[in-house]
Structures are given as structure tokens and as C-alpha cells.
Amino acid sequence: MRQARVYGIASLAALVVGAVAFAQSTAVPLPEEAPVQAAPLEDNAVAELADAQWGDAQRGATLAGTCAACHGLDGNSVVREVYPSIAGQNEPYVAHQLALFKSGERPSPIMQPFAAPLSAQDMRDLGAYFSTQSAQAGIADDGLVAAGDYEGMKFYEIGQQLYRRGDTARQVPACMACHGPTGAGMPGPSYPHVAGQPAWYTARRLQEFRDGTTAERDTRMFQVMHTVAQPLTDEEIQALASYMEGLHPRPDAATRAQMARLQTAAPAETPGTMGLEGRTVDPETTIPAGAPGSPEASGIDPATTDEAATPAEPVQQQ
Ligand code: HEC
Numbered sequence: 001m002r003q004a005r006v007y008g009i010a011s012l013a014a015l016v017v018g019a020v021a022f023a024q025s026t027a028v029p030l031p032e033e034a035p036v037q038a039a040p041l042e043d044n045a046v047a048e049l050a051d052a053q054w055g056d057a058q059r060g061a062t063l064a065g066t067c068a069a070c071h072g073l074d075g076n077s078v079v080r081e082v083y084p085s086i087a088g089q090n091e092p093y094v095a096h097q098l099a100l101f102k103s104g105e106r107p108s109p110i111m112q113p114f115a116a117p118l119s120a121q122d123m124r125d126l127g128a129y130f131s132t133q134s135a136q137a138g139i140a141d142d143g144l145v146a147a148g149d150y151e152g153m154k155f156y157e158i159g160q161q162l163y164r165r166g167d168t169a170r171q172v173p174a175c176m177a178c179h180g181p182t183g184a185g186m187p188g189p190s191y192p193h194v195a196g197q198p199a200w201y202t203a204r205r206l207q208e209f210r211d212g213t214t215a216e217r218d219t220r221m222f223q224v225m226h227t228v229a230q231p232l233t234d235e236e237i238q239a240l241a242s243y244m245e246g247l248h249p250r251p252d253a254a255t256r257a258q259m260a261r262l263q264t265a266a267p268a269e270t271p272g273t274m275g276l277e278g279r280t281v282d283p284e285t286t287i288p289a290g291a292p293g294s295p296e297a298s299g300i301d302p303a304t305t306d307e308a309a310t311p312a313e314p315v316q317q318q
């Protein structure tokens with residue numbers, strides 16, 4: 001139970017820090033003049049994405065200034081206690097979420113006014129830009145769990161185990177099967193990048209998925225995560241969020257292959273926009289093959305073990 005109290009205190013502290021940071025960020029264009037009501041919700045924002053072309057990162061960069069006050073110019077949150085990061089997030093996911101904010105299907109009084117003026121092409125361009133940025137990671141909680149089923153484990157290890165192996169008995173799939181071993185996501189099916197995200201945000205999203213209430217009209221994507229999150233306990237959600245915050249992201253082989261494929265399929269006007277320049281592989285943060293907890297050691301779904309078979313250098317595109 002010590003753990004529960006620690007979380008109580010930690011989340012209180014986070015709230016206080018968040019409130020202070022929020023109060024201090026006076027330069028942030030918060031929607032004080034209630035443009036929320038003023039901006040009409042656009043019914044067809046999500047549908048319009050299909051008609052837009054694959055995003056142009058350079059054009060996206062020119063639009064990203066509006067986002068910088070909260071998400072940082074490079075997509076790394078300026079106040080991690082308050083805003084999620086979008087650096088390294090894939091193009092289709094960013095565009096889809098922006099369209100959901102615009103249509104009101106994903107309610108957010110903060111994001112809606114920023115999404116409202118964007119065209120479908122703007123959304124895709126912004127997505128392409130942020131996908132080229134590198135996400136910073138946080139630090140996972142390695143405190144010892146004092147009681148319960150996971151007694152004696154480090155807190156993040158609860159999350160690591162579920163992330164890499166899932167729990168077959170409860171039909172929880174391994175998160176890495178879709179989000180990748182390093183949390184880099186998969187742009188093809190639009191599985192989001194999750195590495196390095198502030199833990200409170202990941203935990204909140206997982207709770208939303210578990211609760212299963214959404215205003216989205218097309219709930220297919222949401223349902224995927226609803227099924228995944230349903231069996232998770234609060235402790236497991238917090239531990240997963242902590243583990244993912246500590247993941248240092250780099251696109252794995254499958255993700256890079258997909259990015260390359262999508263780029264070839266995209267209109268040829270914008271070569272190099274999905275380039276991964278700036279991403280480097282930090283050997284410190286790469287789990288060595290065969291080490292405890294590595295995909296090789298834990299008998300992971302073969303679909304995700306491409307990684308081991310393919311050299312890990314980042315793609316250099318020019
Ligand atoms: C005033 C601060 C603020 C600004 C400016 C802002 N955002 Fe956000 N953004 C947020 C907050 C807060 C959330 C979390 C919303 C929620 O779920 O409650 C968010 C969420 C998002 C998400 C969803 C992230 C995810 O992982 O699901 C995307 C994508 C996003 N913003 C993109 C943008 C883009 C692109 C811009 C610029 C056009 C922008 N934002 C401007 C505060 C801001």
C-alpha cells in the first residue's frame with residue numbers, strides 16, 4: 001500500500017507543479033476568449049483527410065509555430081506536466097487526431113481552437129513535420145513495489161513485462177506488437193508513437209480507452225485500444241505509462257520499412273519529407289540481443305522480431 005500512497009503524493013505534486021507551470025506560462029495563447037463556442041465544429045473534418053495528399057514536412061514546419069507554445073517547436077512538450085509531446089509522432093496519427101479535435105469527436109477545449117482553422121492538407125503537413133522530429137524521453141519509476149501481485153518488482157518492470165509480453169491469461173496483447181519494441185509506432189496502420197510521452201498523459205489515455213466512452217463516429221481505432229486496455233488495473237496502467245515514458249524511441253526495422261514504402265507511394269513532389277535525419281541510435285538505450293527483457297529473450301510475437309534480423313542503423317535519406 002506504500003506504493004498507493006506514493007502515487008497519491010506524486011500525483012498531487014504533479015498537479016501543483018502543473019498548476020504553477022500553467023500559471024507561469026502567460027505567453028501561451030490559451031483559449032481565454034472562449035473561441036471554443038465561436039469555432040463551428042466541422043462535421044466532415046475526418047472524412048476530408050482522405051482527399052489530402054501525404055504531408056509535406058517543409059510546409060508543415062511553416063505551420064508549426066502555432067503549436068510551439070505548448071508542444072515545443074520540435075514537438076517536445078514545453079511543460080511536460082501539462083502538454084503531451086508530438087515529436088516523432090506519425091503523419092496519419094497526428095492528422096487524424098487534429099481532425100477529431102476539429103470535429104469535436106475528440107473533445108478538448110484547448111486543442112479545438114487550434115485545430116479549427118486547419119485544412120485537411122495542413123493537418124497532414126503538420127503530421128509530416130512532427131514525424132521527422134526526435135522525441136525526448138523521460139525517466140521510468142524504478143521504485144520497488146511494496147505489496148500486491150507485483151511485490152518486489154521495480155515499478156516500471158510491471159509495465160515492461162506487459163509491454164513486451166502482454167498477459168495471455170487475461171488476453172492482454174503485447175503492446176510492442178503494434179507500438180513497436182521502442183515505442184516508435186507504425187505509420188501504416190497509424191499506430192501511434194508512444195515512447196517518451198509524459199506518464200500522466202499516457203495513463204489518462206489508457207484510462208479513457210479502458211472506460212470505453214468516446215464521441216468518435218468511426219470507433220474502429222478506438223475499439224482496438226478499448227479491447228487492449230479493458231483488463232488492465234490502475235497499477236498496471238501507471239506502470240505501463242512509466243515504462244513508456246522511459247523508452248528512448250527510434251524507429252524499428254518494420255516502422256522504417258513502412259515509412260519508406262509510404263513515402264514511395266506518396267505523391268513524388270516532396271522527396272525526403274519522411275526523412276529520419278537527426279535521429280541517432282544511442283547504444284546505451286538499446287537493449288542488447290538476448291539480454292533479459294529483450295525481444296529475443298521473452299519469446300515475442302514473431303511479427304515484431306524483424307528488428308533482430310535487420311541491421312539497426314537509422315535510414316539516411318537525402
Ligand atoms: C495552448 C496549448 C496548445 C497548443 C498551442 C497546441 N496544442 Fe496540441 N495539445 C494540447 C493539449 C493540452 C493536448 C492534450 C489534449 C487532451 O487530450 O486533453 C494536445 C494534444 C494534441 C495532439 C494529440 C496528441 C496525442 O498523442 O494524441 C496533437 C496531435 C496535437 N495536440 C497537435 C497540435 C498541433 C499540430 C498544434 C498546432 C497547430 C497544437 N497541437 C497546438 C495543447 C496545445
Ligand code: HEC
Nearest residue numbers: 173174175177178191192194202205221222224225228240
Ligand atoms: C492491435 C494493435 C495495438 C496493440 C496490441 C496496442 N495498441 Fe495502443 N494503440 C493502437 C491504436 C490503433 C491506437 C490509436 C487509437 C485511436 O486512434 O483512438 C493506440 C493508441 C494508444 C495510446 C494513445 C497514444 C496517444 O498518443 O494518445 C496509448 C497510450 C497506447 N495505445 C498504449 C498501448 C499499450 C500500453 C498497449 C499494451 C497494453 C497497447 N497500446 C497495445 C493499437 C494497439
